[in-house]
Amino acid sequence: MSTAADAAPAHRSDRLRAYLTELVRELAVGDLVPSERELTARFGVARTTVRRVVDVLVAEGLLERAQGRGTFVAPPRADFQMRITTFGEEVRRRGMTPGSRVLVAVTLPAPAGVADTLALDPGALVHRVQRLRTADGEPWAVEDAWIPAGLAPQLLHGGVPESLDAALRAHGHPPTDGAETISAADATEEERRLLGMPGTRAVLRIDRRTFAHDVPLIHSLTSFRGDRYAMFVPLDGARSPGPVGG
Known part of the structure; x- marks a missing residue:
């Protein structure tokens, strides 16, 4: 009888x-x-593979993580699947000019949560890039990105590149896929200040993990102004033959 360890990766x-x-179907929320x-241990795969599978199920809304507690069956919610695009690509697609103001650009030992997300050893070096992203000069989003420094040690030399994806591609690590968790949240005081949002308003938070196959490339958390950002999601539906009606 074959076992999990006998199967191909x-x-x-x-x-x-x-x-x-x-398991999600059998368990309760x-x-x-x-x-x-x-x-x-059970399936004989690398921990990065386990994390990637869980990332996908989190993005699909089946599971949810709680820092320091574990992974749980998620309550039902609406979510979306989209292709990987950069902020600049999305803004240009809308006929606008993207821009950025660098808030933080530093290389430092990875905090515990970041190291875990990027499958790094504790204390491994990471690049942190936090930027205020703009469209036609107007603030749209606050982006906080973390990149393993070992993939591109010179990434921040000479300034922050406009596109982190393109910079990693130039270093031989082209992004191949990713997973996103999208949620609505109240803006923090700092986000309201940076985004020019008086009072308490909602932001759209996108937690993205980008991979080159099984290698984690970027973990980013981006908060968009709710009144400046909308998602376009094309939907395909199979139609069964029959009378047209309804």
């Missing part, structure tokens, strides 16, 4: 995803799912 990750998807360490 790609098949193991498929089996892991199928297992977690079925808020129930704890097995830890990354348990899943790594």
Whole structure:
């Protein structure tokens, strides 16, 4: 009889995803799912593979993470699947001119949560880039991005590149896929100040993880002004043959 350890790596990750998807159906909202360490041992895959599968299920709204507590079955919610685009690409697509003001650009030891997200050893060096993103000079978003310094040690030399994706591609690490969690939240005091939002207003928060296959490239958290940003999501639906009506 074959075991999880006997299967090819790609098949193991498929089996892991199928297992977690079925487990979500069996458990109740808020129930704890097995830890990354348990899943790594059970399915014989790398921890980065486990994290990537969980990232996808988090993005799909099946699971949710609680820092320091674990991963749980998520309550039902609406979410979207989209292709990877940069802020600049999205703004240009709207016929506007993108811009940035660098707030933080530093290389430092990764905080524990960042190291875990990027599958790094504790204390490994990361680049942190925080920017105020603008469209036609108007503030649209605050972006905070973390990149493993080992992938591009000279990334910040000479200034922050306009596109982190393009810069990593130039260093031989082209982004191939990613996962996003999108949610609405009240703006923090700093976000209201930077985005020019008087009073308490909602922001759209996008938590994105970008990969080059199984290698984590960027973890970013971007807060968009709710009154300046809208998502366009094309929907495809299969139509069964039959009378037209309704």
